[in-house]
Amino acid sequence: MENNFSQNDINKLNTNKGILALFNTKPFNISKALRYVNYQKDLKKLQLELIKMHTWVIENNKRVIVVFEGRDAAGKGGAIRRITERLNPRHYYDVALPKPSEEELGQWYFQRYLSEFPKAGEIVFFDRSWYNRAVVEPVNGFCTEQQYQIFMNQVNEFERMIIESDIQIVKIYMSISKSEQEKRFRDIKINPLKQWKMTEVDEQAQDLWDKYTFYKKEMFAKTSTQIAPWKVIKANRKTEARVNAIKHILNVIPYDKSIKV
16 A cells, blocks of 8 residues: 555545445545545534534524535535435425426516425525526526526525525535536436436537536626625535535534534
8 A cells, every 4th residue: 555545544444434435436546435435424524513503493493595506417416415314304305496387487587486495494405596597597598688687687686685584595506627527427328327317408518618607607796795605616526515515504504513413
């Protein structure tokens, strides 16, 4: 084993989790296996803090919205699963809305999202949100320029009203590189357990990369406000992105860290 690995590193790898991680890295990669063991250890600690935070939300009838945005295949769903897998399922839910129905198209744009908002003692995780209209819709021609401009004029006021109604909003953007997105798309296409994830919109994502970039920058410039800022998480490495997303949520929500669970 290379000299740059400490005895503590060797001890970590000489466990059931460490051995499993070694066998699951293809090609065989000791550094990657060690990172995964450390990730699992960090994740367990952070999930315990998430339980404390969730307990505080439930006991104090708080309402929290966590918005996850990012390019296709950026790891939004995977991050949400790690955040929620140890939480009380009666007091959270995640939302990934399909394209709007004909009836919803005739409503105020934000209306379909309002119906998914948390009740007292709940957290709602949006795997894409009303910010579809800030990036995905204009890039793919799913809204008019006028609809886009109306949204951009209304969204900050919309969020101000939410926050003044004592609902906390956490906005996270998962950021990946073009080459990483291409790699993940290839992996999805050859994996029969994941092929369902690939959509027509995903198929166009690489060709429309620069257009996505333009609208993403516009979104940050106009909607990252003092009361509802965006947190950009570098997501080329999924494990690090998940840990950093959890840390941000725990840092932003003012829960009682002394709660016993």
